[in-house]
Amino acid sequence: xxxxxQSSVIEIKGLYKDYNSDGLAVHxxxxxxxxxxxxxxxxxxxxxxxxxxxxLNIIGGIDRPGRGEVKVAxxxxxxxxxxxxxxxxxxxxxxxxxxxxxxxxxxxxxxxEYVLLLQGADKKERRERAESILxxxxxxxxxxxxxxxxxxxxxxxxxxxRAMVSNPxxxxxDEPTANLDQSTGSALLDLMxxxxxxxxxxxxxxxxxxxxxxxxxxxINLRDGRIVAGKK
Amino acid sequence: xxxxxxLKLVAGLSWRNVWxxxxxxxxxxxxxxxxxxxIIFMRSLxxxxxxxxxxxxIAPLTGHIQIHEKGFQxxxxxxxxxxDDRSMIEKIRKTKPVKEAxxxxxxxxxxxxxxxxxxxxxxxVKPELEQRITTLHKYILPGGRYLEKGxxxxxxxxxxxxxxxxxxxxxxxxMVSQGFDGSIAAxxxxxxxxxxxxxxxxxRTLALIPFRQGSETFSMDGYISSIVIRAEDxxxxxxxxxxxKEIAGEELEILxxxxxxxxxxxxxxxDRVSSHIFVFILYMIVAFGILNTIQMSVFERxxxxxxxxxxxxxxxxxxxxxxxxxxxxxxxxxIMGLISGAALSxxxxxxxxxxxxxxxxxxxxxxxxxxxxxxxxxxxxxxxGTMIFFLSLLFTFFPARRAAKLDPVRAxxxx
Numbered sequence: 001x002x003x004x005x006q007s008s009v010i011e012i013k014g015l016y017k018d019y020n021s022d023g024l025a026v027h028x029x030x031x032x033x034x035x036x037x038x039x040x041x042x043x044x045x046x047x048x049x050x051x052x053x054x055x056l057n058i059i060g061g062i063d064r065p066g067r068g069e070v071k072v073a074x075x076x077x078x079x080x081x082x083x084x085x086x087x088x089x090x091x092x093x094x095x096x097x098x099x100x101x102x103x104x105x106x107x108x109x110x111x112x113e114y115v116l117l118l119q120g121a122d123k124k125e126r127r128e129r130a131e132s133i134l135x136x137x138x139x140x141x142x143x144x145x146x147x148x149x150x151x152x153x154x155x156x157x158x159x160x161x162r163a164m165v166s167n168p169x170x171x172x173x174d175e176p177t178a179n180l181d182q183s184t185g186s187a188l189l190d191l192m193x194x195x196x197x198x199x200x201x202x203x204x205x206x207x208x209x210x211x212x213x214x215x216x217x218x219x220i221n222l223r224d225g226r227i228v229a230g231k232k
Numbered sequence: 233x234x235x236x237x238x239l240k241l242v243a244g245l246s247w248r249n250v251w252x253x254x255x256x257x258x259x260x261x262x263x264x265x266x267x268x269x270x271i272i273f274m275r276s277l278x279x280x281x282x283x284x285x286x287x288x289x290i291a292p293l294t295g296h297i298q299i300h301e302k303g304f305q306x307x308x309x310x311x312x313x314x315x316d317d318r319s320m321i322e323k324i325r326k327t328k329p330v331k332e333a334x335x336x337x338x339x340x341x342x343x344x345x346x347x348x349x350x351x352x353x354x355x356x357v358k359p360e361l362e363q364r365i366t367t368l369h370k371y372i373l374p375g376g377r378y379l380e381k382g383x384x385x386x387x388x389x390x391x392x393x394x395x396x397x398x399x400x401x402x403x404x405x406x407m408v409s410q411g412f413d414g415s416i417a418a419x420x421x422x423x424x425x426x427x428x429x430x431x432x433x434x435x436r437t438l439a440l441i442p443f444r445q446g447s448e449t450f451s452m453d454g455y456i457s458s459i460v461i462r463a464e465d466x467x468x469x470x471x472x473x474x475x476x477k478e479i480a481g482e483e484l485e486i487l488x489x490x491x492x493x494x495x496x497x498x499x500x501x502x503d504r505v506s507s508h509i510f511v512f513i514l515y516m517i518v519a520f521g522i523l524n525t526i527q528m529s530v531f532e533r534x535x536x537x538x539x540x541x542x543x544x545x546x547x548x549x550x551x552x553x554x555x556x557x558x559x560x561x562x563x564x565x566x567i568m569g570l571i572s573g574a575a576l577s578x579x580x581x582x583x584x585x586x587x588x589x590x591x592x593x594x595x596x597x598x599x600x601x602x603x604x605x606x607x608x609x610x611x612x613x614x615x616x617g618t619m620i621f622f623l624s625l626l627f628t629f630f631p632a633r634r635a636a637k638l639d640p641v642r643a644x645x646x647x
Contacts, residue, residue, distance in 0.1 A: 062542050062640040063640075083548060086544055086546035086547065089543065089544040090545075090546075095542055097542075097644070099644075101539045104536065105252045105253075115544065118543075118544055120241065
C-alpha cells in the first residue's frame with residue numbers, strides 16, 4: 001500500500017521542446033528528466049523564459065512534447081489523440097492558471113459545475129458538489145457572482161475549486177499567486193497545501209515567488225529549459 | 233459516456249450559449265426570420281400570380297382539360313371529331329374533383345354582314361354548362377347577353393370581330409362554312425351579345441353559337457370536336473387528367489391546360505428561373521449572415537474556447553456545441569420566419585393587389601392579369617425551412633471546425 005502511494009504520477013524522460021519564433025528556433029525545454037510522486041507538493045522555480053509554463057502545458061496535455069517521453073497518471077502522452085488528451089485533462093488533471101481563466105459568462109458555481117457537466121454528473125449532484133467545494137475554499141457568499149464581480153483572490157479560489165471538483169490525481173498550477181497580493185497569495189498557498197495534505201492530491205506549480213518556493217515540499221529549479229537543481 | 237448523454241450535454245451547453253449572448257443570437261435570428269419571411273412571401277406571391285395568370289388565360293374559354301380526337305390540336309379542323317358519348321361525359325362529370333364537363337363543336341367559317349365579311353372560329357357550346365366551365369359570359373358588353381338554354385339561331389361575337397363586320401347586338405350575320413359530311417353549312421344568326429375578353433385573339437376571331445344549332449348546322453350527326461372540363465382547382469388538373477385518361481381511353485387525346493396553352497407554362501418556367509436566382513441570392517444573404525455571426529461568436533470566444541479545451545472539453549464537443557448552437561438559432565429563426573412569412577402572405581391573400589385601375593396600360597404591354605394575390609403552398613414552407621436549416625449547418629461547419637482545432641495554449645493567451 002505504502003509502495004503504491006509513492007508511485008510516480010508524472011514521469012518524464014529526455015523531454016525537448018522547440019518553438020519557432022519569427023524563423024528562429026527557440027529551445028524551450030532541453031532534456032528534462034523528472035519524476036513526481038503521488039501526493040507531492042512541488043514547485044518549479046525559474047526566471048521568465050526558463051520553460052516552466054511549457055513544461056506544465058506539456059504535462060497537462062495542452063501542448064505536445066517535441067522529443068522524449070511523458071507519462072501522466074500512468075498514461076503515455078506521446079502519440080495520444082486530441083480527444084484522448086481531453087479525456088485525460090477532464091478526469092485526471094486539474095488546471096489553475098496565472099490569469100485565473102474562468103469562463104467569464106458563467107457564475108462561480110457554474111464555472112465549477114462545468115467540469116462535472118462534462119463528466120456527465122446529474123444536475124443535483126453537480127450543484128451539491130460545486131457548492132460544497134466552493135464553501136471549502138471560503139466562497140459560500142460568492143456562488144452566484146460572475147468572475148468580473150470578484151477580486152483576483154476570489155477568482156483564483158474559484159479556479160482552485162474548479163481544478164479540484166473532479167477529484168483529479170494531479171493539479172497543475174501556472175504561477176497561481178503571480179497576480180495576487182502577498183497575503184492573498186499566502187492564503188491561497190495555505191489552501192492548496194491543506195488540500196494536498198487532506199486529500200492527497202499531487203500539486204505541481206510554477207513560481208518565481210520566493211515565499212512560494214519556501215513553502216513547497218519539493219523545489220525544482222529550471223533555467224534555459226534544463227533542471228539545474230532540485231531539493232526536498 | 234453514452235451517445236445520448238453526450239448529445240444532451242452538448243445540446244445543453246449550446247442552449248445556454250445561445251441565450252448568453254442574446255444580442256448576437258438576436259441578430260442571427262433577425263437574418264433568418266427576414267430571409268424566411270421574404271422567401272415565403274415572394275414564393276406565395278409568385279404562386280398567386282401564376283395561378284391568376286393561368287386562370288386569366290384559361291378561364292375565358294380553354295378550361296382545364298380538353299378531350300379531342302387525336303390530331304385535333306395540331307390541325308384544328310372539323311374533320312377531327314369523335315362520337316358524342318353521353319355516358320363518358322357523365323362519368324367525367326361525376327369524377328371528383330371535376331366541377332363540370334361539356335361538349336363543343338369547333339369549326340372555321342366566314343361571317344358576313346352587309347358588305348363586310350370576316351373569317352371566324354365558331355364554337356358551338358352548351359351555355360348552361362359552359363357558364364360553369366368558362367368565364368366568357370362575364371365579358372359580355374352592356375346592351376347584349378350571353379347565349380341561353382333554348383337559343384337556336386343566336387350568336388355572340390368578339391368585340392373586334394363585331395367591329396370588323398360592323399354589327400351590334402340585335403343585328404343578323406350570315407355564316408358560311410363546310411359541314412362535317414362535306415356539305416355546305418350556311419345559316420343566318422341573330423347577334424345576341426358582344427364580348428371583350430382580356431385575350432385579344434378571342435376578341436378578333438371568336439364567335440359562339442348554341443351547341444344544338446351547331447350540331448345541326450354543321451351536320452355533326454352525333455359527333456363533337458371536344459369535351460372541355462373544369463376541375464375544382466388548377467392544382468387538381470394532373471390528378472383529374474389521369475382519371476379522365478382512364479375514362480376516355482387511349483383513342484382520344486387528353487390535353488391539360490399546359491399542353492393547350494404551352495406559352496403560359498413557358499412564361500412561368502422563364503419567370504421561375506429568374507425568381508430562383510433572386511431566392512438563391514436571399515439564401516446566400518441568410519447563409520453569409522449566419523456565417524458572419526457564428527464566425528464572430530467563435531472569434532469573440534477564442535479565449536473561452538481555449539479554457540474549455542484546457543479543462544477537458546473535447547474538440548468533438550466544441551465542434552458539436554457550435555453546430556448545435558447554430559441549429560438552435562436556425563430552428564427558432566426558421567419557425568418565426570415561416571410564421572411571419574405566412575402572416576404577411578395571408579394578408580395579401582385576403583387583400584390582393586388590384587391593378588384594375590391600370591387595365592388599359594397593362595393590356596398595352598400584353599398583361600391581362602390585373603389582380604395579384606398571395607397563395608401559400610406547404611411545399612414552400614418545407615423547402616424554405618429545410619434549405620435554410622441545411623445552409624445554417626453548412627455555413628457553421630467552417631467556424632465550428634476552426635473552433636475545434638484551436639490550440640488551447642494559444643487560445644488562452646488570445647485577448
